[in-house]
Amino acid sequence: MERIKRSSDGYFYRYSLEINPDRQLLKNRILAIKQERIDDIIIKTPELIEKTFFEKVKMLKPRHQRDMGRIISMIKVFTLLNVWFRDRDGSSVIASEEDITEAFKLWHTISEAQELNIPPYVFNLYKDIIVKAYEEKNYEDISLESQGISRNEVLKKHNDVYGRALSDWTLRKEIIPMLETSGLITQEADKIDKRKMLIYPTTLSTISKIENYSGTNGGVIKERGDDI
Numbered sequence: 001m002e003r004i005k006r007s008s009d010g011y012f013y014r015y016s017l018e019i020n021p022d023r024q025l026l027k028n029r030i031l032a033i034k035q036e037r038i039d040d041i042i043i044k045t046p047e048l049i050e051k052t053f054f055e056k057v058k059m060l061k062p063r064h065q066r067d068m069g070r071i072i073s074m075i076k077v078f079t080l081l082n083v084w085f086r087d088r089d090g091s092s093v094i095a096s097e098e099d100i101t102e103a104f105k106l107w108h109t110i111s112e113a114q115e116l117n118i119p120p121y122v123f124n125l126y127k128d129i130i131v132k133a134y135e136e137k138n139y140e141d142i143s144l145e146s147q148g149i150s151r152n153e154v155l156k157k158h159n160d161v162y163g164r165a166l167s168d169w170t171l172r173k174e175i176i177p178m179l180e181t182s183g184l185i186t187q188e189a190d191k192i193d194k195r196k197m198l199i200y201p202t203t204l205s206t207i208s209k210i211e212n213y214s215g216t217n218g219g220v221i222k223e224r225g226d227d228i
Helices: 002-008 010-018 021-035 046-056 063-081 097-116 120-138 151-162 168-182 203-214
Strands: 040-042 092-094 185-189 197-201
Touching: 021 063, 040 063, 046 063, 046 097, 063 092, 063 097, 097 120, 120 151, 120 168, 120 197, 151 168, 151 197, 168 185
Parallel strands: 040 092
Antiparallel strands: 185 197
C-alpha cells in the first residue's frame, strides 16, 4: 500500500513523511544514538534467545538460520533505541532481557506470514477482513452449512475496517491467488449463481484465528461439514 501512495503522488508522499511527528522523533533519536559512539552490542543471555525461539519452532528448517539472524538484529535495534537505559561496558552496550522479549514480540507478529510465504499485509488482510467477514456472515446461523463470502463482501469489509478502498483487480489478481497458494482459503462456485465464486477460509486456519479473536467459546463458528 505504501508503494501505491508513493507512485500516485511522489511529492505529496515525501512531504507527508517529512512532517510526520513520529518520524521526526525517530530521526532525532537516531542522531542522538550516533552521538553515543557505540562500537558493539553485547548479548549476555544467548540461552534465553534459544529457549524463546524453540518455544515456537518445533522443527528446524534451513530458513530458520536466516530468521535467527533477523531476530538478533531486532534485539540489537531495541538495545540501541534504549541505549541510555542499558548497562555499558566501555564503548559497548549490553542488551537486556526486555530487549530480547520485545524483539520476539515483534518477530511473532510477522513470523506466521513468513512461514506461509506471503507479505504481512496480505496475512493481516486475511485475519482482519476475510476471517472476520466470514465469521460475521455465519455467526447467527451456526446450525446451517457455512456460507462463503463474495469478493464484494471482502471489498466492503476492507473499506469498513481500513477506511480505504481496495480495487477488485488487486483482490482478484494478487491477494486471492496468494491466499489460495498458501492454503489459507478455497474458492467454490455459488450454488445459486454459478458465475460467482465464494471464498472460504480453510478449516484449521479459520479455527485458530477465530478462537484468538473471540476470547470465549461463544463466538466460534461451525466449519463446513462439521457436525454440532
